[in-house]
Amino acid sequence: MTRLEDEAQAVSSDNCLSSHAPCIPSVSPEIRRLVCEPCWRTVFSADSFHTAWVAQFVSTSPESAGFSYTTPAWEEMQHSIDLMCEWCDLVCEEIEFYYHHKTKTKEAPPADSTFQLRVRFRQESGNIADGSIITLQLVVENSWPPVYLIHTAADDQAARFIHHREVLLHVDSTLGYDLIKKCVGDCLRHERCPPPLRTLLPTRVIDCANPELPCLFVNQGIEDNYVALSYAWGEKQPHCTTTINLDSYIAGIPLQNIPKTIMDAIKVTQKLGLRFLWVDALCILQDSDDDKAQEIAQMRRIFRDAYVTIIAACAHKVSNGFLHRRSTWHPTASTLPFRCPDGGIGTMQLRGGQYAPKEPVNERAWCLEERVLSPRRVIYASHTLQYECQTTHINVNGAPNFIEPFDGIPRLPDRIFLPTPAIPNSDLPADEDVAKAWRDILNLYTQRTLTKPRDRLVALSGIVEQFHRFWSHTTYIAGLWEHQLPGCLLWYQSSGSQCCTRPDRYRAPSWSWASTDGEVTMTSCSNQGVLCTIIQCDVIVAREMNPYGEVTAGSLVLDTILQPAVWDPVEGELFDAAGVPTDPLEWPELTRSDSERGEIGYVVRDAIETVSERIGKVRLALVSNTGNALLGLVLIPVTSQTSSAEQNDCPSFRRVGWFTAPFCDKSAWLSSSYQHIKII
Structure with a gap:
């Protein structure tokens, strides 16, 4: 039997808590003063508290378990709060929240209004030493119940049944x-x-x-x-x-x-x-x-x-x-009487489950x-x-x-913490749990600040090395993993209007999230539905001893469909731009009225820069087809191309944003010719 099952059995045979209990435990004045007379006769009576306590052992219809009662009138409870009733104070706070939500007003409930409450103790899973915690739920008129965490002092009578304590405050102690x-x-x-x-x-x-x-x-x-x-x-x-x-x-x-x-x-x-x-x-x-x-x-x-x-x-x-x-952490806990399953009376402290x-x-x-x-x-x-x-x-x-x-x-x-020989060596793209961990860490990492922004790649290099022990079959390239290309190119800035300016100093190629500041989201690294092929991807690392750190140059050659479009960066809107000159050098700057050919999607810009502050023509490199929309990269031409690129007729571009085009002429776009492009 578990500890709680033992307690449940003890409670069920406890005469002190039955309706025919012959013994009445003595109550200290300090405990008795914690609640008003109506609360003492209802929720904190022996039978009522017992009904609420054993609700944690109910496996069938747990929502109907516990002690149910009708509160005193609102005005009466307010008077009890003035007399320092801890339970009325707690209850009224939850009732007020419920009432405001129901009536869509900020007014207090009418003075004569009463409410139906259900009180029950529950077992909750959690990262606690013994695997679970006991909480108290307070249900107002069958609404969603708030959860209160419970603890008590080590020398309290309730400590035999409530095994959790207040957080340790004296951290520099023998204890x-x-x-x-x-x-x-x-x-x-x-x-x-x-x-x-x-x-x-x-x-x-x-x-x-x-x-x-x-x-x-x-x-x-x-x-x-x-x-x-x-x-x-x-x-x-x-x-x-x-x-x-x-x-x-x-x-x-x-x-x-x-x-x-x-x-x-x-x-x-x-x-x-x-x-x-x-x-x-x-x-x-x-x-x-x-x-x-x-x-x-x-x-x-x-x-x-x-x-x-x-x-x-x-x-x-x-x-x-x-x-x-x-x-002591605020708000302070509510101290309330606790009817022990063996008939004793102690106290419990309740706090909302704050983070x-x-x-x-x-x-x-x-x-x-x-x-x-x-x-x-x-x-x-x-x-x-x-x-x-x-x-x-x-x-x-x-x-x-x-x-x-x-x-x-x-x-x-x-598995990443396993010794190297024990880590599976797979040719598969990645196990989803490892891929998800990478995305979560990247999102959290990019929310944080660096004293030296040039360390954007360096400060993550230790984590990358640890992942590389698992993904040993692939190569890490300036913040991206080779086996996740081209899908992982579809990262985007998730900070919205708080988008940062483009860094003055080179940190990474424009197709890498490390080339920007601010929070980055990579929703998926899946290559399902991809529309392009990686022809070549190269970077030059600053120091050979740290291949996961700073880079000095990089380029990516894609075989993809390139579509012209008009981008309004102020509104984030993307418009069709049929008839745009094929030579990027001939692209004239557009006025806002020129983009009235129909919206096809929207863009999330990578950074605040000249190109992302006024309406203009851009190129869209298609990366993925979700079925509902085409996704890809927003590019602008780079006029100073290398001689090798010119010889190979491979125009160079720089990434400036991410796009989704759910309203474009998908069939026409997908029937367009593929071409090689270089992104730097």
Whole structure:
């Protein structure tokens, strides 16, 4: 029998909760004052509460389970709120929300109105240590019920039946460090999680054996466990390791040179019983481009092999630190009586299922790579301390509140963490779960910011290398995967009116999302319905040691159908442009009145630039036929073509947008001749 089934059996035989109960448990004045007399006689009476509690064990018609009653009049409940009735306060908030939605007004319910409520406890699945949580649902007039998460104090009578606690606020405590160790120990038993292994240390690490005098340790082939730190710089760090101070830092790093976030990480490393810590600012020579490139190329291994990664999620800048005591999260929980199945009376705290607060670290592009590459993450969030691995994402003390962040971080598929020989070597395009993980990560990554925009490809290179271990049969080309071409060319900017200007400095060919700033959506990498063929695709990487990083040039040759069109970038509309001169150099600029030949679709521009600010003629390269619309790339001619391109009669273009054409003459377009074009 499960724990909850045991409780259900105990409840069913409990005389104290039956209608013939001979015993009446004593109630402390503090608990009794939590609710008004009408609430105490209804919802919080022994029989009523029992009916609501056992609803969690009902498997048939669960929507009708629980305790149902009619509220007092609205005016009476408002008076009870003035007398500090926690239940009336909670109920009225939900009734008001229901009433506003029903009446489409912002007025309060009439003073004499009453409402039908149903109260029930439910079991909910979640990323909690024991696999599920108990929640309370409050159904107003058969509407969709809000869900409240429940916890109680460890020394409360209700703690025997409510196993979840308030989130841990004192993160820098013996309890906090013990809970981290327990989470890592539990992780060792997770089938989905790779075990931590003693592995080759990174090139340099901080030796934390003496936290009063930490020093740089230069590895000479030693294997050991180490901790990695992921954090937001947020400001300049004047005392980074350089070629000038390297030798002195090996002897010892002055404490006054170490920012608070890094000092806190040194403390956590030592408290966990570990000696070595990797931090980019101190373990990479910040004045050496060669050393930076070499260490960035090792980023996947550094975070993948870390015993744990500390994520200083709450710190806006490196001088903030992350071990401060957390404040109680608002809104505060509602404290209510809890009728224990054994007849005792304790208290429970109810909170709505709010998401965790957004964290500063989640705005930084580099930090996404560091998080998803790490098999075990200790997250110092704004409100508590959390642990995350391939299996679970929990508050370290098992509290149910604020677990999943609003912008949930996608996990890499489990198989990507397998040892290389165990990863399947397939000629198939990709398993869908891996392809979806790539799209999700790309979308989330492009929402984040970079201090140096030229790092658009570099800051993702560690994740790319990890994916390449699974997609070993293919080639990564400036942000796209060869086996997903040409379908993956159909990315588009998803930030709408917040579209960014075209970067001044070259970062990638125009057909790559990395050539733009802002959030990118890649809805599918499928090649179903494709209308074009890749003839050639080449890029030149800036550094051979990092084939997944920065590129200096690239080109793509397509065999496709090219159609002329008129684009109004202000409205995003696309119009037919039959009769456009074949020579791009002869395209005259159009006026708005010239585009009155019928709308055929719309365009999402890649960036704010001259061509995307006024109406004009463009070329459409067809990529895919969905059945409902033709999709493809919006191109403009590049006048300075290479001599080889001219000799091969292969005109050059630059991508400026993505289009869909559901209203075009599809049969006429698809019967047009194919030609080779070059996109740079």
